[in-house]
Amino acid sequence: MKIPDLSTDYLGLQLKNPIIVGSSGLTDSVEKIIKLEKMGAAAVVLKSLFEEEIILEMDEKIHSMTNRHFVFPESMDYMEAVDEPNILADYLELITECKKAVEIPVIASINCVSSQKWTFFAREIEKAGADALELNLFFLPSDNQRGEKEVIDATLEIISKVKLTVRIPIALKISAFQTNLIKYCEYIDQSGVEGLVLFNRSWLPDIDINQLVISSGFVLSSPAALGNTLRWVSMLSGRMNCNVAASTGVHDGAGLIKQILAGAHVCQIVSTLYVNDLVQIQKMIEELTRWMTTHEFGSISEFRGRLSQSNSGNPAAWERVQFMKHFRNFV
Numbered sequence: 001m002k003i004p005d006l007s008t009d010y011l012g013l014q015l016k017n018p019i020i021v022g023s024s025g026l027t028d029s030v031e032k033i034i035k036l037e038k039m040g041a042a043a044v045v046l047k048s049l050f051e052e053e054i055i056l057e058m059d060e061k062i063h064s065m066t067n068r069h070f071v072f073p074e075s076m077d078y079m080e081a082v083d084e085p086n087i088l089a090d091y092l093e094l095i096t097e098c099k100k101a102v103e104i105p106v107i108a109s110i111n112c113v114s115s116q117k118w119t120f121f122a123r124e125i126e127k128a129g130a131d132a133l134e135l136n137l138f139f140l141p142s143d144n145q146r147g148e149k150e151v152i153d154a155t156l157e158i159i160s161k162v163k164l165t166v167r168i169p170i171a172l173k174i175s176a177f178q179t180n181l182i183k184y185c186e187y188i189d190q191s192g193v194e195g196l197v198l199f200n201r202s203w204l205p206d207i208d209i210n211q212l213v214i215s216s217g218f219v220l221s222s223p224a225a226l227g228n229t230l231r232w233v234s235m236l237s238g239r240m241n242c243n244v245a246a247s248t249g250v251h252d253g254a255g256l257i258k259q260i261l262a263g264a265h266v267c268q269i270v271s272t273l274y275v276n277d278l279v280q281i282q283k284m285i286e287e288l289t290r291w292m293t294t295h296e297f298g299s300i301s302e303f304r305g306r307l308s309q310s311n312s313g314n315p316a317a318w319e320r321v322q323f324m325k326h327f328r329n330f331v
């Protein structure tokens, strides 16, 4: 049999396979990204810029200028015209250098909580040559000032401001903690974004019982985290016009195959590369190729979404009824 074709498309970009290295410390330098390309990654999402960092630096610069009495503090346009904060300039240089050094698509990433001052920077990202932009939205689920409507409104406002600013494709990376995730994703989909990334990973707190202080929990995911992403990918697949990227818990070739069967266009991987090293990308590609050969699939589209909620022939399998069945039988 012929070697299967692993290529897929995501955000309108042609990818040689469905493995993207997700935003993290693995994607914060040109040297690291060259290595990821050599290992077979089909695209990378750069380490995020954090809105708070950008705004803090801009505020400091404006403050130092206003101390010298020659700009109005509220004039962010002035800031845009005169100077770029160093964090931004470094980020733009990273994009430009990556685009020279690798052939795979480079997706920039901004971690944002509002549609405030940083949005002009999206245009600079586009000018620097990024192939797409991923917006990592972070709304604190414990914020009692912000109900479901406020979260939806804030999300749509961010998307519309960025969409007005750039033409490159936009993907939204969201948290699993929403009142009604399906409805929330439908709003996002209708806003015209090209991709939805499920999910971002929050920092997990822990408690040090010897020092009696709050400490950091596990930074990396485990393969056990796959199930939650799998459920939502399967439930959203077929309902969305935009592409769906699975991010969280994909640690090996089997995890990758499961997500595509559930309907994912691509998988973003991070933790497994910290645990198993970059060679894991090659191993996952080999596993996918072997599996497709065994099952006589010539291309990804032949099996993508085959076990999504709408295609599986057993939609309830993805929902709560199974929860009761399995837990009752667990004696």
Ligand SMILES: Cc1cc2nc3c(=O)[nH]c(=O)nc-3n(C[C@H](O)[C@H](O)[C@H](O)COP(=O)(O)O)c2cc1C
Binding pocket: 022, 023, 024, 025, 047, 048, 049, 109, 111, 136, 173, 199, 200, 201, 219, 220, 221, 222, 225, 247, 248, 249, 250, 268, 269, 270, 271, 272
């Ligand atoms: C060390 C580390 C740094 C990360 N930094 C970012 C970041 O800057 N921006 C972002 O959107 N996600 C970041 N993430 C989240 C990952 O992109 C990814 O969504 C998450 O780790 C789940 O995927 P995984 O199970 O393959 O690790 C980071 C994750 C790790 C482990």
